[in-house]
Amino acid sequence: MKTRAKKQENLETIAKEFQNSKSAVVIGFNKLTVQKDQELRRELRSAGAKYQVVKNTLARIAVKGTPFEESSEFFKGVSAVAWADDDGVALSKTISKFLKQNADIYSFKTGTLDGKAVTKSQVEAIASLPSKEELIAKLLFVLNAPAQRLVSVINAVPQKLAVAIKQIGEKKQD
Numbered sequence: 796m797k798t799r800a801k802k803q804e805n806l807e808t809i810a811k812e813f814q815n816s817k818s819a820v821v822i823g824f825n826k827l828t829v830q831k832d833q834e835l836r837r838e839l840r841s842a843g844a845k846y847q848v849v850k851n852t853l854a855r856i857a858v859k860g861t862p863f864e865e866s867s868e869f870f871k872g873v874s875a876v877a878w879a880d881d882d883g884v885a886l887s888k889t890i891s892k893f894l895k896q897n898a899d900i901y902s903f904k905t906g907t908l909d910g911k912a913v914t915k916s917q918v919e920a921i922a923s924l925p926s927k928e929e930l931i932a933k934l935l936f937v938l939n940a941p942a943q944r945l946v947s948v949i950n951a952v953p954q955k956l957a958v959a960i961k962q963i964g965e966k967k968q969d
Contacts, residue, residue, distance in 0.1 A: 802853070809849065809857040816845075817862070818883030820890050820906040820918065821869050821876055827900055835893055835901075839877050842885040848875045862910040869904040883908040884921055891922035 797805075813819065839846045849857075851870040858867050879886040887908065894901050903915040913921070925933070 806853055806857055809847070809853065810859075810861070812845065812878065813857055813861040813863055816878040816880050817910070818886050818906075818908045819863050819866070819876055819878035820886065821866055821874055821904040822890070822894070823872050823874055823902045823904050824900055825873065825902075831897060831900055835897075838889050838893060839886070842879070842889040843882055844877050844879040844886045844889065846875060846877045848873075863907045865912050866905045866907055874904065882927065884924060884926060887918045887921040888926075891919050 836846050849870070851872075851874055854870045854874065854876065855867045858864050877886060877890060887906075890903075890906075894903055903918070906913040906915075906918050908918075908921065
């Protein structure tokens with residue numbers, strides 16, 4: 796049995812994590828196997844997110860004064876929280892994909908992305924968006940395209956001139 800000091804330490808740790816994070820998803824589960832739990836933890840870790848099964852009363856207290864305070868009513872039954880400090884899109888993609896593959900075990904309860912409450916359908920919509928890196932690459936392509944066209948037009952003039960001179964030279968030889 797945990798001592799009161801240990802419980803207080805756990806509460807402070809979780810509260811600090813919630814204060815520092817921008818996005819979180821509360822999920823429920825039943826018939827969970829160790830293998831599935833470890834698989835979810837591994838995928839979330841690779842996405843830069845953290846995951847913890849929480850005691851509901853502890854979680855309700857920990858979310859007070861954080862952007863996730865609205866989600867306190869969803870801490871009923873068996874609950875786990877996945878949260879990300881930076882990239883809520885990666886968290887959404889990972890959770891959405893894993894919940895689809897394991898719908899018989901996991902269920903979505905609520906989510907908060909950048910301080911706003913979201914539903915399961917909103918999380919799935921966010922998960923379908925391209926990643927930040929893909930969006931940056933597309934933006935750079937769009938910004939770079941006019942410069943590439945200008946360079947090809949500028950290069951085309953001397954090239955066409957050279958072809959014209961060559962054709963004139965060939966005609967004179969005939």
